[in-house]
Amino acid sequence: MSTENEFFVIKAKENGVNVIGLTRGTDTRFHHSEKLDKGEVMIAQFTEHTSAVKVRGKAVIQTRHGEIATDKD
Amino acid sequence: MIIATDDLEITCPTCKGERVIKDNKCDSCSGKGVILTSQGQTLLHFMKRHLEK
Numbered sequence: 760m761s762t763e764n765e766f767f768v769i770k771a772k773e774n775g776v777n778v779i780g781l782t783r784g785t786d787t788r789f790h791h792s793e794k795l796d797k798g799e800v801m802i803a804q805f806t807e808h809t810s811a812v813k814v815r816g817k818a819v820i821q822t823r824h825g826e827i828a829t830d831k832d
Numbered sequence: 833m834i835i836a837t838d839d840l841e842i843t844c845p846t847c848k849g850e851r852v853i854k855d856n857k858c859d860s861c862s863g864k865g866v867i868l869t870s871q872g873q874t875l876l877h878f879m880k881r882h883l884e885k
């Protein structure tokens with residue numbers, strides 16, 4: 760499966776949303792974080808360094824699988 | 833432009849900034865207690881580059 764050009768979008772719905780990138784490989788660490796304030800948008804890809812992403816705070820995330828809001832069940 | 837601390841780094845959500853979990857170094861942040869943002873990385877690399885000269 761090619762992951763090339765695949766990206767996802769995160770839009771912050773409050774100040775101080777954190778997007779945290781986790782390392783690819785045998786040990787999983789946080790190698791990077793990003794702070795988004797309300798209304799800010801981040802467009803990101805999974806890369807050779809990042810295999811997972813954690814989002815904290817109220818945000819809407821769009822992927823090719825659909826849209827998900829962190830504040831809704 | 834004002835840069836706040838949380839624009840540069842955030843507290844590690846695994847160890848809550850404690851650096852250790854049950855006396856072991858936190859794996860998530862490699863014991864740093866914080867994770868740098870890209871703005872933090874940019875500033876750090878800029879400072880390093882110019883301080884070395």
Ligand SMILES: [Zn+2]
Binds near residue numbers: 844846847864866
């Ligand atoms: Zn930690």
